[in-house]
Amino acid sequence: MTQKVDRIVVVGGGSAGWMVAAALVTGLKGRAAVEVVESEDIGIVGVGEATFPSIRSYNQLIGIDERDFMRATNGTYKLGIRFCDWLTVGQDYFHTFGHFGNLFGSQTLWAQHRRMGLTEPLGVQCVPTVMAMKGRFVLPSEQAQFKYAYHFDAIQYAAFLRKLAMQRGARHTQGRITEVSRRADGGVAAVQLEDGRRIEGDLFVDCSGFRSLLLGQALEEPFVDFSHWLPVDGAWACPTERVGEELAPYTQATALEGGWAWRIPLQNRTGHGHVFASRFIDPDRAREQLLARLDGKPLGEPRLLRFTTGHRERFWVHNVVAIGLSSGFLEPLESTSIYLIQDGIARLMTLLTAGRPVDENDRALFNDGAARRFARIRDFIILHYCLTRRRDSELWRHVSSMELPETLAFRMELWRRYGVLHEYDEEGFDATSWLAIHAGMEHWPQRNDPVFAEIPPERAMQALDQRRKAIAASVEHMPQHHRTLLKMLG
Ligand SMILES: Cc1cc2nc3c(=O)[nH]c(=O)nc-3n(C[C@H](O)[C@H](O)[C@H](O)COP(=O)(O)OP(=O)(O)OC[C@H]3O[C@@H](n4cnc5c(N)ncnc54)[C@H](O)[C@@H]3O)c2cc1C
Incomplete structure (x- = not known):
């Protein structure tokens, strides 16, 4: 069944929810209404402090100035x-x-x-x-080519993106979701808040964190468990x-x-x-x-x-697509969670801007790509552990x-x-x-x-x-990190 998307409801206002909302309002340019529902009482995880270089492309695509971003998030x-x-x-x-x-x-x-x-x-x-x-x-x-990323305060980053997304037309609703109403085809029709308000949508982006309120709880999508290989919990x-x-x-x-x-x-x-x-x-x-x-x-x-390391078997089921911790978590060793959020956003935007309704093949493409991405990063993280020569503890x-x-x-x-x-x-x-x-x-x-x-x-x-000598000589002339940062912040 194909899916037309005029009203998008983003469930959750952590880094994932606001990154999704900012991308949707920027990329869809008013072609769909975007509403973010979050509960201040529940709060957000707020510990994603280290990132991967691709965060820079996200910020650039959304049109974020590096200095504004670093100032707003205590970034380094x-x-x-x-x-x-x-x-x-x-x-x-x-x-x-x-x-x-x-x-x-x-x-x-x-x-x-x-x-x-x-x-x-x-x-x-x-x-x-x-x-x-x-x-x-x-x-x-030209002389020193490399990629870089940031450390930042994840709570401040979510607040920064919220302001930006709302300026560009996203709607923000506070309230705890207590019920999820289903459609005849198994998809989600609406979410119901504690105070009785009902929010309907064509597409629901589940950014509800580890709770996985829609994909995990309401749609009961099974979890693919990686904890044998990645036992941290x-x-x-x-x-x-x-x-x-x-x-x-x-x-x-x-x-x-x-x-x-x-x-x-x-x-x-x-x-x-x-x-x-x-x-x-x-x-x-x-x-x-x-x-x-x-x-x-x-x-x-x-x-x-x-937490448990792993991911939901499918990421997009009916009209629910999970992005962020609601879709899975690999552990933070290589700071890949925000990168995976971006990856989900890129896949979603490609389909939503294709100019035709999303169908079963599109969802299969999304699910297959996202699952393989998780598996590749899982393998990379395991490599850090399995080559150890340490035998001094059970882990x-x-x-x-x-x-x-x-x-x-x-x-x-x-x-x-x-x-x-x-x-x-x-x-x-x-x-x-x-x-x-x-x-x-x-x-x-x-x-x-x-x-x-x-x-x-x-x-x-x-x-x-x-x-080796050329690199050492060129680095010797570079300023200390805190000096570059102070200069940039002005
Ligand atoms: C220990 C640890 C370290 C980490 N370190 C890093 C790192 O260095 N780098 C990195 O990239 N990532 C890291 N992460 C992951 C990172 O924190 C998350 O990917 C990121 O914060 C996104 O979280 P989220 O938005 O998916 O979920 P959350 O921040 O949990 O947000 C969930 C949202 O859903 C809302 N919600 C939930 N239930 C309801 C309900 N019933 N009604 C209404 N609203 C609801 C909440 O209010 C909240 O707004 C780390 C994670 C952990 C656990």
Whole structure:
């Protein structure tokens, strides 16, 4: 059955709800009425503080000025993530959003890095990694090409987008939804609020968070559970006062006994949290471990969030499409949730602006693409865990011995045997990102590349040495992150 869309109801006013609403009012230019329904009593998750570079395209498409956005959300720049203690306790590496250069015309030849007898990290060949190590930040240029993202206050981001969406015509309704009325074909006809108001729509975008009010609860769409591979199921979050002037231009993710801890610097405070697997660590112990790590005065009591990793089997069923936590959650290790919101928005906008009613094939296309995107990112996140050499607690023993998804096992085998970074469709992370994790976790191919064998070792060493020195010299002249930020904010 095809679906005409004149009235769109967005259920939820967290980052997902307002990102969807801002995109709809901007992209549809008044061709459909957009109404956001949210309950202030329920509130929003509000912990999405670290992002992925694609957030910049979203902001640009919506027409958001970077300075206004950074001011409104206490934003800082993010070059990538520093992973501490993931391979062994005491070892660390970076995954930044930059490339390592083409070694003799081929990315794949980086697989020979260890065979050249190099002991320095691959990161010294990557501009944003060296910038991150030194705490520097400048915007990309001809000379220094890389991608960057932001850290920001997710509550302030939702408020910023709400203002923008409402200025462009979105309607905002406050109230708790207590009932969902169904249509004869199984879709949703209307949502009913506690005070009796009834809101009808042609299309309902479920952005109701972990509750998954429409897709999960009303339509009972099954959940595809990833917790065997991604066993974390809870997090304590506790921001602290900012300490000192300097700001790390990266997220820090430190592996702990039963999970990992994040550290995210904002202009006004530092985000801290401990993501843990309750199968392997008692939540109270996880809380204590977080409190012991804080490097500033806590701005309140730690807040506990619970979740299951995975996603709804289908994302768009009848006239309900779920975007954000209502559709699924993979855990925040690579800051991909807001990216997945954007991905859902892009798929939705493509269909809504196609100039014809949405039909069953469109929904199948949406569902298939979204599920594959989740699977690709799931595999990428598992890679961070499964290559560990830690055996010091139950979590690390589990992740180092668990059976892997076939898709991941296959690409890891290709890398091990041939140094090939195989890519599927719907990838969230490109080959350079996969290389950064393989290299950081010291997972190298087993054989000599025949092409590389033809390159005299001195020539290879000389080329690498030159590149390393040129990067180090250029970064030395760059300002510290907090200085660039202060200048930009004016
Ligand atoms: C521990 C943790 C860390 C995270 N870190 C990151 C990160 O670093 N980077 C990243 O990209 N993402 C991160 N995320 C995910 C990120 O927080 C979410 O993707 C993002 O905030 C979007 O949430 P949401 O809008 O889907 O849900 P929510 O913020 O939960 O919003 C749900 C909305 O639905 C409304 N609602 C629910 N029920 C009803 C009802 N009955 N009636 C009316 N309204 C209702 C609520 O009022 C609210 O407005 C993290 C998540 C967790 C749990």
